[in-house]
Amino acid sequence: MTAVTTPVSTERPTPTARRKGRRAPVLAPLLFISVAVVLFCLFFLWPGALGLLYSFTSYRGVGALRFVGLDNYVDLAGDPSFYAALTRTALYTVLAVPAHYVAALAIAVLLTSTAAAGKSAARVVFFLPWLISPIVTGVIWRWLFGENFGFVNVLVQAFGGAAAQWQTDGTLALIVVIIAGTWAGTAFNMLLFIAALRNIPRSYLEAAEIDGANSWQRFRRITLPLLGPTSFMVVLLTTIGSMKEFAMIQALNGGGPGTENMLIVQYIYRTGFERANIGYASAVSMVLMVILIVIAVVQLRFDRKSDLS
C-alpha cells in the first residue's frame, strides 16, 4: 500500500464533505468497464443493429444500401432451404440436448460415486475431448466413420453386417454429428455436474439409505432435484450451443450429404459469404436471434429460482 494516512478533511468532515465522501465513486467504475463497453458496442451492438438494418436491404457487401422493405422476410417465409436448415437445426438440438445431458450426468455420477475404481484417471480420459477443437473433432469422427475404410464400418462388417452409409445417408450422418457433438461436449458439462454433485450433503443420501431407499430412489428423489440449477445451466448452454453448431460439422461432413444436414448457421454463412447475399443472410440472422431469445426467456421462466447473475 503506497498511501499513508494524511490528515485530510475526512478526519472530521463537514456535512457536505461527508456526503461527498460517501457518494459512490462514478469515475472509477466507468473507467473499469470502459474497454468492455466499447468492445461490446463495436462487436455486439453494432453488428446487431447493422444486421437488423441489412435485413431490410439487398446489400451484397459493396455499394450503396438499397432498401427492399420486408422482401427478405417475405422471401424467407417461402424459402424451402431455409425451412430445411431450420427444422434440421431443431431436430439436431432436440436430439443433442438430451444426449449431452445424460452422458455428462451419468459420467459425473460415476466419477463421484465412491464405488468405482480408477476415477482420477478416468476423469482425465473424459476431459480429453475438451482440449480438441471442433475442427479436429470433426476430423476424428469423420475418420472413424469413414464409409470404406472407417473403423466402425470395418467392425460392422467383421460382425457380418453391411457397411453403413455414414456419409451418404442423411439420417446416419446426423447421428454421427450427434455422437461427435456429445463426445466433445461431455467434458465441460461433466465438470459442472461434478462440482454440483460434490455440494450435495452426504448426510441426505445416508439418511435416505438408512430409511431403505435404494440407489435409484436416492438418485431420483435427492440427487436429481438438488442438481436442478446445474441441470438448467447445462440444458440452456447446450441448447444455445447446438443451435449455433457450425465448425465441427464443417469438418465432419460439411452439412452433407448435399445440404441435407446443413444447420442454420451454415445456411447463414453460405448465403452471406459464399453467395455474398448479406441482406438476405441478415434476415436469417435476425430470425435466429429471435428464436434464441425466445428459447432463453422460456427456459429462464421455467427456472426462476436459478440465479444466472
Added chain:
Amino acid sequence: MKAARGLSSTLVLWLLGIVYLFPVLWFVLSSFKPGSELFSLPLTILPETWTTSGYSTAWSRFDFQRYFFNTSVVAVVTTALTVIVSAMTGYAFAKYRAWWLRAFFVCILATTMLPTEVIMPSSFVVVRDLGLYDSLPGIIVPSIITATGIFMFRQYFSTVPDELMEAARIDGVGEITLFVRIMLPLAKPICVVLAIFSMQWRWNDYIWPLLVLRDPNRYTLQVALRSIVGADNIDWPVLLSASVISLLPMVLLFLVFQRQIMDVDINSGLKD
C-alpha cells in the same frame, strides 16, 4: 454386495472411458500409419510399419510454422487482454453499484445468448469497416470480451469483503490503485484459470479466423486444417498428422495446468 457394486460401476466407468478414448487413440495411431496401410484391409489397431512420413509431408507441404506462429500470437495476445478487461469489468460489477452497471451487466449476459455465429454477416462488415479485415488484430480485438471471464471475476470479487476496500479508502488509496495494487493480486488464481480457458478458446477458435482471414499467410491452425479437410480429395495421411500436431500445445497446456483445470469451480462461469 458392496464389492459387487464397486466392480460393476468400475466396469461401466471404464467401458465408457474406452468409448471416449478410442476415437482419439485410433486417430493418433492412424497418423503413424503409411498412406497405403490407411486404406487397406484388414485394419489393424497398431500400425504395422510406424512412420512419420505424414508428419514430414504435413510440415513441409503446409507452412505449419507460420500457422503455429499466427495462432500463438492470437491466443497469447487475446488471452492477456481478456484477463485484464475481464478483471476490470468483473470488479466493477462486483464492487460498485449504479443503474448503468446493472444495465451493462444485462448486456454482457445477452452476449452469451447471442453469439457471433448468429450475426456473422454484419460482424464481418463491422470488422471490414474498421480496417481489420485480413489481419490478426481482426481476430484478436473482437474476441477480447467474454461473458464467462467477466462472470468469473465478478463472482470472485464479490467474495472479497467490502471492509478491505473501506480500509484502503480511509487510508487515502485511490480507486484505481486499490484495484491494481490490492484487488488484482488477490484474484491471481482466477487470472490463471481464465488464462487457461482463454488459451483453449482462442487456440481452437474457428469462426472469427474464418470470417476475417483471406491471405493463407495469416491463417490460423484451425482455418488451415479446414482447408485440408474441405478439399475434394482429402489427403488423409497429411490431415491426420496435421490435426495431431495442432493438438500438441493444448495437451501441453493441460499437462502443466491439470490441477487448475480439473478443480475449477465453474458454477457461475458460462462456456464461451
